[in-house]
Amino acid sequence: MNNFWLILSQSYTTKFKTKSFLVTTVLVALAILVATNMERIFSYFDEGGETEQIAVVDESGTLFEPFQAQFSAVEDEVKLVKTNESESVLKDEVEEGTYEGYLMLRETEGGLPAGVYKAGNITSSGSAEQIQQALQSLKTIHAAESLQLTDEQMKIWNAPVQFNTVALADTAKSEEERMQAQSLVYVLLFFIYLSVIMYANMIASDVAIEKSSRVMEILISSVSPVTHMFAKILGVGLLGLTQLGIWLLVAYLSLANQPESLAANWLGFSSLSSSMMIYAVIFFVLGYFLYATVAALLGSLVSRLEDVQQMMTPLTLLVMAGFFISMYGLVQPESTFITVTSYIPFFTPMTMFVRIGMLNIPLWEILLGVGVLLVSIFLLGSIGARIYKGGVLMYGKSNSLKDMKKALDLSKNR
Structure with missing residues (x-):
């Protein structure tokens, strides 16, 4: 048992002190800080900047003031400037950066407002949609006036349609809960996926390095290969939990200071339940052990x-x-496909977690998924220990899965 803890400690501390681990941890933590504080960063660069201006040529002579009122209701950071300059002059001023663009306002034959917006690059201009929205509102007002609608009729005309969605299934969540859960599950799912690949490859590489340097021969003379395998798996697993814990702590502390930010709302931070985090850790750990055993x-x-x-x-x-x-x-x-795959061991850690986050599934289904993983880990651990026991004695070019049988035969002779 002392050898087990010695190898576990050595696997953990050695990897923890490596430059690659420290750099990766710091870089991802910085990326999380940037992503969760993007709103503040943009506002910092916007401070002290000049207010964007759009020139407006009112060919009708009566549309500018009502249009300005409608535009201000949807966009308060862009200033409208009424002008009578020619298009050639306005084009030059747009190129020089004086204006973001210019709008030609006119009335149609029916007396309704219309416009043409011109900018250097429409894709980089964020005002086109707001201009269209303001023109649409102004058109609605003019149309109502031409039809001589009363204020009460105007309210009825502008009132949004009453429409609600109600889920009949017991496992369904509301649309708001589902949108928040979707964002949160996606982020946690990506961490699970990335971590499993990264740490499983780390274990396989470590074993290969020890074999290539002949260190393995010394190790298995003092400790059994099975003890060595599970100590290494657990050591790297604790390293993964440490790294994941650091990243989640950075994200939590960053979002805790700005609970009303776009990032917090997108991730559903305000409604984040402790059970979701517990399930994320459970399926991360079980998924890791499942894949790490095979990787070893x-x-x-x-x-x-x-x-x-x-x-x-x-x-x-x-x-x-x-x-x-x-x-x-x-x-x-x-879908039935997701339900079925959530009980297939190699897919369970991720697909079952998705179902937990997106649906209100019964507890027995979650426990069944956990049970499937535990049984699979036990079976793979038993088979993997035998293969590992013989595999560490195999040298030379060996990169075929057929070598598993050879490793099993070697393990029987030990």
Whole structure:
């Protein structure tokens, strides 16, 4: 048991002190800070900047003031400037940066407002939509006046249609809850996917490096290969939880200071439940152990670091398949396909988590998913320990899954 904790501690501390781990942790933490404070960053650069201006040529002579009133209701950061300058002059002033663009206001034959907006690059101009919206409102007012509608009739005309959606299924969430859950689940799902791939490859590479440097021969002479495998898996797993915990803590502290920000609302931070975070940790840990066990036995079959990626390709494809299935599950969480795949061990960590986040599923389904993972981890651990036991003794070019049988035969002779 002392050897187990010694290897576990060595796997954890050695990786924790590596430059790659520290740099990755810091860079991702900084990226989280930037993403969660994007609104503040933009506002900082906007402070002290000049107010954008749009020139307006009112060919009708009567539309500018009512249009300005409607435009101000939808956009208060852009100033409208009435002018009688020619289009050639206005074009030059747009190119010089005096104006963001210019609007030609006119009346149609029916007496309704219309306009043409011209800017240097329409795709980079954020005002075109607001101009159209203001013109639409002004057109509605003019049309109502021409029809001689009363104020009461105007209210009826402008009143939005009464429409609500009600989910009949017991497992369904409201539209607002679903939108918030979708954003949060996507972020956590991406972390699970990225972490499983990163740490599974780390374990396989470590085993291959130890074999190529002949360190493995010294290790297995003092500790059993099975103890070595599980100590390494647990050590790297704790490293992964440490890194994930740091990132989640950074995100939490950043969003806690701005609960009304766009990032907090998009992630549903205000309604974030502790149960969601607990489920995220549970399925991260179980998913990690499932894939890490397979990664360790695959790493034991190769003797060179260059062969690790080729051997890990099937496992990586499984993780990617689970991730893409989960992406589909974010859109159609109630589908039979997602329900079935949530009980397939290699897809369960991600697809079951999607169902938990997007639906109100019964507790027994969650426990069944956890049970499937635990049983799968136990079975893969038992088989993996045997293969690992023989695989660490195999040297030479070995990058075929057929070598598992050879590793099993070697383990029987030990």
